[in-house]
Amino acid sequence: MIAGRQWTANDDIYVKLLTDNYEKGRVLEESVAGILESFHPKPHWVFDNGPDLEFRIDNKTFKAELLNWAITSKSYPVRMKRMLQNLRECETKAVICSFQVIFTSEQLSMLKKLRIHILELGYQIIPDYMWSRIKDKFGKRKESERTLKVLKNQVMSFFSRILSSSLIPSNHPLVTRNRVIDHFIRILVRTIYSITGRNTHSNTHEETEEHKDQ
Numbered sequence: 001m002i003a004g005r006q007w008t009a010n011d012d013i014y015v016k017l018l019t020d021n022y023e024k025g026r027v028l029e030e031s032v033a034g035i036l037e038s039f040h041p042k043p044h045w046v047f048d049n050g051p052d053l054e055f056r057i058d059n060k061t062f063k064a065e066l067l068n069w070a071i072t073s074k075s076y077p078v079r080m081k082r083m084l085q086n087l088r089e090c091e092t093k094a095v096i097c098s099f100q101v102i103f104t105s106e107q108l109s110m111l112k113k114l115r116i117h118i119l120e121l122g123y124q125i126i127p128d129y130m131w132s133r134i135k136d137k138f139g140k141r142k143e144s145e146r147t148l149k150v151l152k153n154q155v156m157s158f159f160s161r162i163l164s165s166s167l168i169p170s171n172h173p174l175v176t177r178n179r180v181i182d183h184f185i186r187i188l189v190r191t192i193y194s195i196t197g198r199n200t201h202s203n204t205h206e207e208t209e210e211h212k213d214q
Contacts, residue, residue: 022046023127027143028068029053031125032096035152036159051086053096057163061090067097070124071139075102087116092162096155098124099139119158121151 025046032053033041039055046052051063065083067075075083080103087093094117100108111118123141126134131142141147 020130023130024068024124025052025066027125027127028066028096031148031151032064032066032155035155049086054090060092062092062094062163063087063090064094064096067095067102068125069098069102071099071101073102075104075107080107084110084114087114093117094119094158094162096121096158098122117158117162119154121154125151 029044029046029052033044036053036055039057041053041055044050044052044054052066053062053064055062063086065086083095093115095111096119097103098121100118100120103111108118123139125143125147126140128143134140141150
């Protein structure tokens with residue numbers, strides 16, 4: 001705070017907004033990093049410079065930007081420029097976002113031209129402690145074990161596809177390719193089992209409960 005300046009109600013609003021944005025970014029970053037912990041992703045703080053997610057496989061680098069934004073948010077030119085800078089100098093890059101509509105058609109074309117993979121989650125994750133004060137819950141899910149299961153299934157399917165097809169080159173030794181693919185298959189099987197449960201009745205119950213959090 002500037003010396004001699006009085007704290008105002010606007011300052012309280014700004015701090016609250018900053019805190020909420022931090023927490024929304026944190027919940028997605030920590031969740032995705034936890035899902036991919038076997039790849040030892042580089043630690044990252046929400047407001048740090050650099051990519052939100054970064055790890056290496058066989059001397060090749062993967063980077064991703066994670067955007068846990070509301071469906072009404074927009075990716076302005078300054079933010080888009082910073083995002084593209086964060087994704088430079090790596091073999092495989094991606095954007096994991098709540099909704100693709102945060103980008104303009106021109107921005108989406110640019111991402112495609114730069115071969116940046118996009119995973120659209122279809123929802124924004126809201127930290128548990130914030131859920132009760134969210135009035136419009138359209139397009140939102142509460143932070144919970146159930147939401148994490150859904151996210152894990154999406155992330156593992158996405159990464160198994162793009163890593164096996166683009167991060168590992170076609171002329172790479174077959175044993176390495178098989179090791180990476182087998183690793184994802186094992187995790188995917190465990191993920192699918194944890195989501196579907198032991199029988200169709202438990203699966204139906206889970207789907208019914210899922211709507212209660214939306």
